[in-house]
Amino acid sequence: MDFNDTPEEAAFRTQAQAFLAATCSPKAARKSAERPARMEEAQASYLARAKAYQAKKADAGFAGLTWAPEHGGRGLAPIFSVIFGQEEARFDAPGAPFTIGLGMCLPTVIAFGAQPHKERYVRPALRGEEIWCQLFSEPAAGSDVAGIKTRAVRDGDNWRVSGQKVWTSGAHYSDFGLLLARTDPGAHKHKGLTMFFLDMRSKGVEARPIHQASGESEFNEVFFDDVVIPDAQRLGDIGQGWSVALVTLMNERLAVGGSPGPDYQDMMAFAAGALAADGKTSLLADSAFRQSLADWYVSAEGYKLGRFRTMTALSRGQAPGPEASIGKILNANRLQEITSAAIDAQDHYGVVMGQSAASDLFLRSYLWAPGLRIAGGTDEILKNIIAERVLGLPADPRADKGIAFKDLPTGA
Amino acid sequence: MNFDFSEDQRQLRDTARRALVPFAGAAREALEGGPGSELGGLGSGMWSLAGEMGWLGAAIPERFGGVGLGRLELCVLAEEFGRILAPIPFSSTVYAFAETLMACADEATQAHWLAQVAAGKAIGCLAASEGAGTVSPGRIEAALRGGKLYGSKTPVADGDSAHAAIVLAKDESGGLRLVLVALSQAGVSRKVLETLDPTRGHAELSFDGAAATPLGAPGSGWGEYERACDRVAALLAFEQLGGAQACLDMAVGYAKSRYAFGRPIGSFQAIKHKLADMYVAIEVARSNAYYGAWALEQGGRELAQAAAAARVAASEAFTLAAKENVQTHGGMGFTWAADCHMFMRRAKLLAVQIGAPGVWREKLVRALEQSNQG
Numbered sequence: 001m002d003f004n005d006t007p008e009e010a011a012f013r014t015q016a017q018a019f020l021a022a023t024c025s026p027k028a029a030r031k032s033a034e035r036p037a038r039m040e041e042a043q044a045s046y047l048a049r050a051k052a053y054q055a056k057k058a059d060a061g062f063a064g065l066t067w068a069p070e071h072g073g074r075g076l077a078p079i080f081s082v083i084f085g086q087e088e089a090r091f092d093a094p095g096a097p098f099t100i101g102l103g104m105c106l107p108t109v110i111a112f113g114a115q116p117h118k119e120r121y122v123r124p125a126l127r128g129e130e131i132w133c134q135l136f137s138e139p140a141a142g143s144d145v146a147g148i149k150t151r152a153v154r155d156g157d158n159w160r161v162s163g164q165k166v167w168t169s170g171a172h173y174s175d176f177g178l179l180l181a182r183t184d185p186g187a188h189k190h191k192g193l194t195m196f197f198l199d200m201r202s203k204g205v206e207a208r209p210i211h212q213a214s215g216e217s218e219f220n221e222v223f224f225d226d227v228v229i230p231d232a233q234r235l236g237d238i239g240q241g242w243s244v245a246l247v248t249l250m251n252e253r254l255a256v257g258g259s260p261g262p263d264y265q266d267m268m269a270f271a272a273g274a275l276a277a278d279g280k281t282s283l284l285a286d287s288a289f290r291q292s293l294a295d296w297y298v299s300a301e302g303y304k305l306g307r308f309r310t311m312t313a314l315s316r317g318q319a320p321g322p323e324a325s326i327g328k329i330l331n332a333n334r335l336q337e338i339t340s341a342a343i344d345a346q347d348h349y350g351v352v353m354g355q356s357a358a359s360d361l362f363l364r365s366y367l368w369a370p371g372l373r374i375a376g377g378t379d380e381i382l383k384n385i386i387a388e389r390v391l392g393l394p395a396d397p398r399a400d401k402g403i404a405f406k407d408l409p410t411g412a
Numbered sequence: 413m414n415f416d417f418s419e420d421q422r423q424l425r426d427t428a429r430r431a432l433v434p435f436a437g438a439a440r441e442a443l444e445g446g447p448g449s450e451l452g453g454l455g456s457g458m459w460s461l462a463g464e465m466g467w468l469g470a471a472i473p474e475r476f477g478g479v480g481l482g483r484l485e486l487c488v489l490a491e492e493f494g495r496i497l498a499p500i501p502f503s504s505t506v507y508a509f510a511e512t513l514m515a516c517a518d519e520a521t522q523a524h525w526l527a528q529v530a531a532g533k534a535i536g537c538l539a540a541s542e543g544a545g546t547v548s549p550g551r552i553e554a555a556l557r558g559g560k561l562y563g564s565k566t567p568v569a570d571g572d573s574a575h576a577a578i579v580l581a582k583d584e585s586g587g588l589r590l591v592l593v594a595l596s597q598a599g600v601s602r603k604v605l606e607t608l609d610p611t612r613g614h615a616e617l618s619f620d621g622a623a624a625t626p627l628g629a630p631g632s633g634w635g636e637y638e639r640a641c642d643r644v645a646a647l648l649a650f651e652q653l654g655g656a657q658a659c660l661d662m663a664v665g666y667a668k669s670r671y672a673f674g675r676p677i678g679s680f681q682a683i684k685h686k687l688a689d690m691y692v693a694i695e696v697a698r699s700n701a702y703y704g705a706w707a708l709e710q711g712g713r714e715l716a717q718a719a720a721a722a723r724v725a726a727s728e729a730f731t732l733a734a735k736e737n738v739q740t741h742g743g744m745g746f747t748w749a750a751d752c753h754m755f756m757r758r759a760k761l762l763a764v765q766i767g768a769p770g771v772w773r774e775k776l777v778r779a780l781e782q783s784n785q786g
Contacts, residue, residue: 001484001706002414009413079413268780284781287774294773297780298725302696305703308415315413326692380681386691387684391664394679 003308005083006315012080016087019060023053024091047173050094054128057095063126064102071110071118072126079314082307097170101125101132105178108248109197112235121176121197133174133200135165135222136245140410142167143381145180146190146242147400147408150224152181159183159196159234161204161227167375171207171220174200178248179229180241185406192405193241195248198229214367260372261335261365262342262358264296270342270358283345292341299334303327322389325382332372332379339366415702421488428492431465432458435496439754442499442611459500463532468502472510476526487650487705494654497758499611501535501570507647508569509536512578512590512640516628521592525576537574538644539565539617540637546771547580549588549634554581554619556591560599561624564616569765571595571615572604578627579619580637588633590640591624599623609757641766642715645723646704652726652762653694653701659733659755660690663740670742683740690733697722697729717783720776727763727772734759 005013057063058072065081067073074080088095106125110118124130141147150163161181171177177200184192200207204227209217236244271284271293283289303326310324342362343350353363373379387393400408417425435458462468470485472478486506493502510529513522513536528534540547542554542565554563561581571577576594583589593600599622605614628636664687667678677683704722707714734755738745745752763769 001417001702001709003706005413268784290777291770291773293780294720294724294776295728297776298700298721298728299696301703301721302699302725305415305699306695308413309699309702311413312415326695329692330696380685383685383688384681386688387678391660391687391691393664393667393684393687394676396679396681397675 009079009083009315012076013083013087016062016084019057019062020087020091020093023056023060024093027090027092043173046094047097050097051128053094054098054126057093058127067107067110067126071122077314077317078319079311082311082314097131097173098125098128100134100169101130101174101176104134104248105132105176105197108178108195108235108244111247112195112244113197114232117233130175131170131173132197133168133171133177134248135168135171135177135179136248137167138164139166140412143378145245146193147405148180148182148193150179150181151185152183152194152196152229154183154231155228157231159229159231161196161198161224161229163224165222165224166210166219168207168220168222169218171200171222172209176200177222178235180245182405183238183241186404187239188402189400189405189408190242191239193245194238195235195241195244196229197233197235198227202227202229204228212371214364214371216368260331261369262338262361263334264293264300264338266358266361267293267296267338267342270362271345274345276345277347289341289345292337296334296338299330303330322385325377325385328372328376329379329382332369335365335372336369339363339369342366415706417484417488421484424485425488425492428465428467428489429495431461432492432496432498435461435498439497439499439611439758440751443754456500458498460532462500462502463530466530468506468532469526469530471506472514472526472530476523477530478526479530483647483708484705486647487701487708490647490650491654491657494651494762495658497611497655497658497754501537501573501613503644503648503651504537504570504574505529505535507644508538508640509574509576509578511643511647512538512636513592513627515639515643516590516632516636517592521625521627525592528575534575535570535573537568537570537577538640539568539571539577540580541565541567546767547637552580552582552588554579556581556583556589556624556626558584559624560621561591561593561619562621564618566616567605567607567614568617570613571602571617572613577617578640579617579624580633581624583626583630583633585630587631588637589630590627590633590636592627593619593622593624597622607761609754609761611754611758612761639715642719643708644766645719645772646701646708646715648762648765649697649701649704649719649722649726652723652730652759653697655755655758655762656690656694656697656726656730656733659730659737659752660687660694662751662755663687663690663733663737666741666744677740686736686740690729690736693725693729693732697725700725717776717779720772720779723772724769724776727769730755730759731763 054063061074062084064073065076065084066078069075102125106122109121125132136145138148138150140149150161150165152159152161177198179196179198180193181196182192183194204225206223207220210219210221211217271289272282274283276283276286306327339362343366353360388395438458466479467489469478470481470489471483474480510526513525525534529536542551545551554561554565561579565579574595576592579591579593581589581591599620601618603616605616607614667683667687668676670677701722704718707718737755738752741750741752744750
């Protein structure tokens with residue numbers, strides 16, 4: 001049992017560090033400061049910075065680490081992606097706009113696209129010249145994503161697409177989108193789907209930002225009004241869209257880095273400077289607070305050390321399994337507890353904005369945390385995954401089996 | 413990165429698991445037959461097995477008759493003992509008694525007692541508590557005067573069967589000291605205690621002028637005791653982990669085979685999510701326990717924080733898994749015949765044995781504050 005790299009991993013880490021040190025500035029503050037800073041930076045300037053960084057990263061051979069060399073990758077084992085991600089997290093390395101494209105969309109293009117498509121699209125995406133988004137979720141199809149309604153109707157060598165997608169990150173600045181559409185409503189839910197990709201600037205595509213519960217706008221609704229997509233941009237066979245979508249979702253790369261908001265360290269720092277309910281002693285000396293702090297630490301360590309165990313498995317050449325689902329359950333729920341406790345600790349005054357950067361971060365994260373328990377698989381769906389794929393429990397009996405999609409009850 | 417047990421250590425686990433198969437009913441037998449029953453308990457088949465297999469001396473140096481392996485091997489064994497609710501005084505003898513002697517006894521004392529432990533001839537225990545409440549320096553009344561020990565300790569895990577105890581006591585200067593006391597002498601009396609978990613022995617030990625050998629330097633008692641608890645915590649976390657995993661395995665097995673409303677109850681999300689919650693708690697405990705194991709093996713200053721986190725997580729996981737295992741089994745789970753209650757009993761015993769969860773949460777935060785400063 002040790003925390004050391006193999007000689008090969010260590011050599012790679014050194015190369016990654018050298019590249020990052022030469023290319024990016026070290027992260028100024030703790031990670032919790034990252035989100036608000038990113039949200040406040042003008043989008044255009046952030047995107048330009050991100051594209052410039054991605055091009056350097058690709059040219060230096062650190063993009064597409066696990067991809068085959070014929071697609072511009074290095075053909076390395078997943079452990080090297082994790083190592084690069086660990087080092088990258090220490091720097092102000094703006095990679096967010098490419099996460100979905102490179103993590104999910106392009107692997108799907110590589111797996112199902114025709115040779116000319118791969119030659120045309122993979123390299124520009126890898127260099128950050130073109131950004132991709134993923135168009136799966138719909139207003140009536142979230143956890144049950146196979147229940148999408150967006151229709152694609154054959155029209156000679158083209159398809160005509162109408163409908164609506166939702167929760168699409170980056171749709172408004174993306175160049176291309178991976179689109180799951182229904183081509184046969186008379187077939188069973190999972191059988192009538194087909195996968196396409198399209199130019200996001202096609203006529204009839206409109207992205208509108210969603211005003212979130214937190215007050216911010218990070219996602220979009222995307223409307224399709226008789227949008228024409230050439231049949232040549234179909235990925236996989238007609239009616240095989242669900243199998244293609246599963247490949248996309250499986251390619252969701254190992255999220256790199258820690259939890260996405262204030263964590264136990266921030267609470268500890270905050271408590272050291274705050275007063276307990278008696279108005280005299282430090283909150284950090286309050287025994288009830290200390291008991292909770294211990295639990296948050298154990299959960300945060302459980303996540304961090306669990307990733308070390310995953311890395312060990314990757315290092316041995318094993319594939320990451322569905323057990324990775326527990327990370328998001330832990331982090332999202334801890335964030336919700338921590339932000340709520342930070343407000344409670346200050347009693348009525350806890351709701352007042354503008355006291356300090358730390359307290360504002362807790363307030364904003366309190367409103368943002370519920371989204372984390374939903375995005376990318378709700379707690380409930382993740383628990384189903386653990387129960388069925390890790391523990392081997394039987395699947396739910398389904399009410400939608402053997403019924404044509406058009407005949408399914410919708411509650412509408 | 414190799415944050416897992418080695419191939420040899422995993423082989424040890426498989427060997428131990430296979431060797432313990434005949435003892436699957438030992439805890440039940442100890443529950444119903446009382447101490448000294450054939451499969452479990454002192455003088456039983458399982459205790460002999462632990463000696464024959466070299467488990468008792470796994471971490472004891474070869475020059476004292478041990479096998480000379482490390483603490484990671486003890487962690488592996490602890491998980492297996494936890495899984496089958498081993499009704500033997502292994503934790504007291506090995507994690508508490510032998511490990512503490514290795515940390516602070518002189519060579520001659522080690523040579524004598526460690527050889528006895530490794531040979532399966534001596535059972536040891538650690539005696540600190542003097543009644544209700546958390547053990548703390550100001551509450552210790554047991555006293556060492558002129559090399560003799562006076563006072564009483566209760567409850568003492570495995571104090572009913574132990575040949576020797578390491579006792580936390582005041583010395584003449586008022587400082588605390590760990591002392592070693594042979595229990596088969598005049599001046600020692602014991603009263604066997606009935607507890608929540610009858611598969612593990614407990615006693616009240618009373619000392620009235622018993623000969624005692626001080627361990628470590630004068631005034632070192634509290635520090636040595638806390639470090640002893642850290643080591644026990646790191647190892648006990650693996651017993652708790654094994655127990656929690658056994659509960660989850662039982663609950664999953666039952667949920668697949670028990671039908672209600674025309675389907676296996678494991679197909680209901682109410683059950684799935686309950687079992688997924690148990691799994692998550694166990695994974696958190698496992699990751700923290702592995703770090704505790706690493707810190708124990710290193711023997712450095714990370715141990716206090718790592719052991720506390722391992723213990724908090726493991727107590728939480730075992731407590732949750734034990735109670736939700738009963739719930740998953742429904743009415744069956746509430747019967748004497750089902751094993752569920754035995755895990756409920758053991759989960760609570762292990763959660764309080766060297767300090768309740770709240771005590772360890774506080775220790776964890778103190779360690780965090782220290783590591784922030786240093």
